[in-house]
Structures are given as C-alpha cells and as structure tokens.
Amino acid sequence: MIEITFLGSGGGRFITITQFRSTGGFFIRASRNMYVDPGPGALVRSWRYKLDPRKLDVMFISHRHVDHCSDAEIMIEAMTGGALKKRGILIASKSVVYGDDSYNPAVSKYHLDSLEEVHTPEPGNRLSLGDEELTITPSVHSDPSTIGFRMGTRFGDISYIPDTQYFDELIKWHEGSRVMIVAITRPRDMRIPYHLCTEDVVYMLRKMKQRPEVIVMNHIGMKMHFANPYKEARFIENITGVKTFVAKEGFKVMMNKKEITVKTLRPARFV
Ligand SMILES: [Zn+2]
Numbered sequence: 001m002i003e004i005t006f007l008g009s010g011g012g013r014f015i016t017i018t019q020f021r022s023t024g025g026f027f028i029r030a031s032r033n034m035y036v037d038p039g040p041g042a043l044v045r046s047w048r049y050k051l052d053p054r055k056l057d058v059m060f061i062s063h064r065h066v067d068h069c070s071d072a073e074i075m076i077e078a079m080t081g082g083a084l085k086k087r088g089i090l091i092a093s094k095s096v097v098y099g100d101d102s103y104n105p106a107v108s109k110y111h112l113d114s115l116e117e118v119h120t121p122e123p124g125n126r127l128s129l130g131d132e133e134l135t136i137t138p139s140v141h142s143d144p145s146t147i148g149f150r151m152g153t154r155f156g157d158i159s160y161i162p163d164t165q166y167f168d169e170l171i172k173w174h175e176g177s178r179v180m181i182v183a184i185t186r187p188r189d190m191r192i193p194y195h196l197c198t199e200d201v202v203y204m205l206r207k208m209k210q211r212p213e214v215i216v217m218n219h220i221g222m223k224m225h226f227a228n229p230y231k232e233a234r235f236i237e238n239i240t241g242v243k244t245f246v247a248k249e250g251f252k253v254m255m256n257k258k259e260i261t262v263k264t265l266r267p268a269r270f271v
Contacts, residue, residue, distance in 0.1 A: 001155075001254055001255070001256045002028065002029065002030045002153055002155055002158070002254070002255045002256075003028070003029040003252060003253070003254050003255075004026055004027070004028050004029075004158070004179070004181070004216075004252065004253040004254075004255075005026060005027045005029075005049055005051060005250070005251070005252045005265070006025075006026045006216075006218070006247040006248065006249065006250070006251040006252070007022065007023075007024035007025055007026060007027065007041060007042060007045035007046060007048075007049065007051075007249060008021065008022030008023040008024040008025070008039070008041055008045060008247075008248075008249050009021055009022065009023075009217075009218050009219070009220050009246065009247035009248050009249070009251070010022060010023040010067070010219075010220055010225075011023070011067055011163070011183060011185055011218065011219030011220060011221055012067065012185055012195075012219070012221035012222060013067070014221070014222040015220065015221055015222050015225060016039070016040060016066070016067045018222075019040075019041075020222070020225055021220055021225060021248065021249075022041060022045065022248070022249035023039045023040045023041050023067055024038065024039050024040065024041035024042040024044075024045045024046075024071070024249075025037035025038050025039050025042050025068070026181070026218070026247070027046065027051050028151070028158070030129075030130065030131065030132050030151070030153055031129070031130030031131035031132060032057040032058055032129045032130040032132065033055050033056050033057050033058070034056070034057065034058040034059070034060060034129065035053070035056050035058070035059045035060070035075060036059075036060045036061075036062075036160060037060070037061060037062055037068040037069070037162065038059065038061065038068075038069065038070070038071040038072050038075045039066070039067045039068050039069065039070055039071065040066070040067065040070045040071065041071070042070075042071035042074075042075055043071050043074050043075060043078065045249060046075075046078075047268070048267045048268055049250055049265055049267065049268065050268050053075055053078035053079065054078050054079065054081065056075065056078065056079040056088060057079075057088060057089065057129070057130075058088065058089045058090075058091065058129055059072070059075060059076065059079065059088065059089070059090050059091070059092075060091045060092070060134075060149065060160075061090070061091075061092040061093065061096045061106065062092075062093060062139070062146055062147055062148060062160070062162035062163070063093045063095060063096065063139075063141060063143040063145065063146035063147070063162065063163065064093060064095035064096050064099070064100065064103045064106050064143050064145075065143060065163070067219075068162070068163075069092075069096055069106040072092075072096070072106050072107050072111075073106075073107055073108060073111045076088065076090065076107065076111045076114065076115065077111070077114075079115075080111075080114040080115065083110065083111060083114040084114075085114075086114060086115070086116050087114075087115070087116055088114075088115050088116055088117075089115065089116060089117040089118075089119070089129070090107070090112070090115050090117070090118045090119065091119045091121065091127060091134070091136075092106075092107075092118075092119075092120060092147075093120065093143065093145040093146055093147050094120045094145040095143050095145045095146075096120075097112070097118060097120050098120070100143070100144075100145065103143075120145075121136045121147065122136065123136050123137055123138035123147065123173075124136065131153070131154060132151050132152060132153050133151070133152040134149050134150070134151050134152075135149060135150045135151075135152070135173075136148075136149055137149055137150055137159070137160075137161070137173040137174065138169065138173065139161075139162055139163060139164035140164050140165045140167050140194065141162075141163045141164050141165070141194045141195075142193075142194045143163075146162060146163060146164065147162075148160045148161050148162045148164070148173075150173060150174060150177060153255075154257075155178070155255050155256055155257050156177070156178035156179075156255065157176065157177040157178055157179075158177060158178070158179045158180075158181070158255070159173075159174040159177035159179070159180045159181065159182075159212070160181045161174060161180060161181070161182045161183060161196070162183050162219075163183050163185070163194065163195060163219065164183070164194070164195070164196060165193060165194050165195060165196065165200075166196060166200035166203065166204065168207075170204055171204060171207050171208055174208075174212075175208045175209065175210055176210045177212050178212055178213050178214070178255065178260065179212060179213065179214045179216065179253060179255060179260065180212045180214070180215050180216070181216045181218050181247070182196065182201060182215060182216070182217060182218060183195070183196060183218055183219030184196050184197065184198060184200075184201055184217045184218070184219065184220070184224065184229075184232070185197070185219050185220070185221040185224060186198070186221055186223055186224055187223060187224050187227035187229075187232050188227075188232065188235065190223050190224075190227070195221070198232045198235055198236060201215070201236055202235070202236055202239050202240055205236070205240040205242055206239070206240060211240060211241070211242050212242055213242070213243065213260055214242070214243050214244075214245065214253065214260050215233075215236060215242050215243070215244045215245070216244075216245050216246075216247050216251075216253060217229055217232070217233055217236075217244065217245065217246045217247060218247045220246070220247075229246045230246055233245065233246050245262060248264065249267075250264050250265040250266065250267060251264050251265075252264070252265055
C-alpha cells in the first residue's frame with residue numbers, strides 16, 4: 001500500500017498569507033518516506049497528523065517560491081536528526097539549491113552539508129528511491145527551473161504536476177499515471193500566466209488516451225477557493241469521467257494493486 005497525506009492544499013500568495021486553506025505540501029509513504037514541497041506549516045502539520053519528520057528519507061522541492069519551500073530547512077533538520085548526522089536525500093530545482101537572479105538559495109550551505117545526497121535533476125532524469133523510481137518532469141512556470149515528477153511504484157504511477165502553465169508535452173510525460181496530483185490554481189475562465197486552470201486540466205485529460213483513475217486538485221488559489229473547488233472538481237469529473245478530489249489538510253489517498261481509496265484524517269490532539 002502506498003499512502004499520500006496532504007498537510008494542506010492552499011497555493012498562491014493570498015491563500016498562503018491568509019491561511020484560508022492550510023498550506024504545507026504532502027507526504028508520500030512508499031518504500032521510502034518522501035516529503036513534497038514543504039511550504040508554510042509543513043513541520044507543525046506533520047506532527048498534527050502523526051507523520052514523524054525525523055523518519056523522512058527524501059525531500060522533493062519543485063521550485064523556489066515561498067509557498068513551496070519556506071519550511072525546507074527545518075524539515076531537513078528533522079530528517080538529519082538536528083543536522084547532526086549525514087542523512088537523507090534532497091531532490092530540488094536548481095533555484096532551490098543555488099538561487100537565481102531573484103532569489104537566494106532556499107537551503108543554506110549548513111543544511112546542504114547535513115544531507116547525504118543533493119540532486120538538482122533535469123527533466124527526463126531518473127532517480128531510484130528504494131522500490132520506486134522517480135522520473136523528473138518539466139514545468140513552464142515563472143521559476144524557469146521548476147520540476148515535477150512521475151513516481152513509478154509496483155502499484156502504478158503517481159504524477160505530481162506542480163505550478164505550470166498548460167503545454168502539450170504534459171500529456172506525454174504524465175499519460176498513464178494512476179494518480180495525478182495537479183496544481184490547479186484557478187477556476188474555469190480565470191486563467192493567469194504560468195498556472196493551470198480547470199479548463200486546462202479538462203483539455204489535457206481529454207487528449208490523453210489513457211486517463212488517470214484519480215485526480216487530486218492541489219494548490220488552490222484565492223479565486224479558486226471562492227469559486228468553490230468542489231464545483232470545479234465536478235466539472236472535471238463530468239466531462240472527463242476521471243474521479244476528481246480536492247486536497248485539504250488531512251486528506252489521504254491510499255493506493256494498492258486493486259483500488260484507490262481516500263479518507264480525511266482528524267488532527268491529533270495537542271497537550
Ligand atoms: Zn510558484
């Protein structure tokens with residue numbers, strides 16, 4: 001069984017600064033434990049859902065925007081036992097590790113040195129992580145080094161399409177995945193540059209010969225939040241026939257050979 005737990009589903013500056021929807025990325029438990037896009041709240045919400053960040057093996061960071069990487073260093077401290085032992089793998093965009101014209105690196109040299117491996121792969125590169133294999137996929141986003149992935153598992157593939165505008169190549173990279181986690185920032189007819197809207201996703205799915213079993217809408221922006229993402233999910237589902245869920249804090253997807261099931265976890269009580 002492979003489990004994906006969302007610590008939040010908000011994305012974009014206005015949802016993030018207001019926390020109208022929780023933010024923080026998601027956690028994949030496969031043969032290795034991988035955290036994806038540790039945005040604001042990643043550390044605190046991991047504990048809230050009893051996901052021990054000290055047990056992480058891998059961290060994947062798609063790009064250097066703060067809603068995806070603000071908690072990167074503290075999560076690396078957890079993964080490396082307080083930065084005291086060399087442990088863990090970071091797979092991230094070049095902007096996260098090296099910075100770019102607008103941004104400093106998101107991870108200090110001190111934290112990079114505590115990791116066992118640091119990778120800044122290109123689309124098409126493959127990395128094996130225990131029983132799984134990660135294929136790096138491209139994005140067209142305002143951070144030009146943004147990367148996504150397709151994770152091959154023994155139960156089928158999981159695709160992560162992070163912030164990107166629509167481009168035809170997405171079909172080739174992600175066609176045939178069983179679960180697609182997609183950053184759908186905007187509702188129908190409210191497209192903005194460098195992000196996907198609901199119609200883009202419908203268009204992409206209709207062009208796929210082999211559609212996914214499940215889409216999880218993630219990175220809900222403010223306009224999407226107020227347009228009602230559940231209505232947008234029904235729109236995708238009605239046209240494409242693909243079961244579409246909206247991620248939220250505590251939302252969990254479980255995949256085995258036979259079926260994909262979901263539930264929403266209750267937060268643990270704090271004392
Ligand atoms: Zn972004």
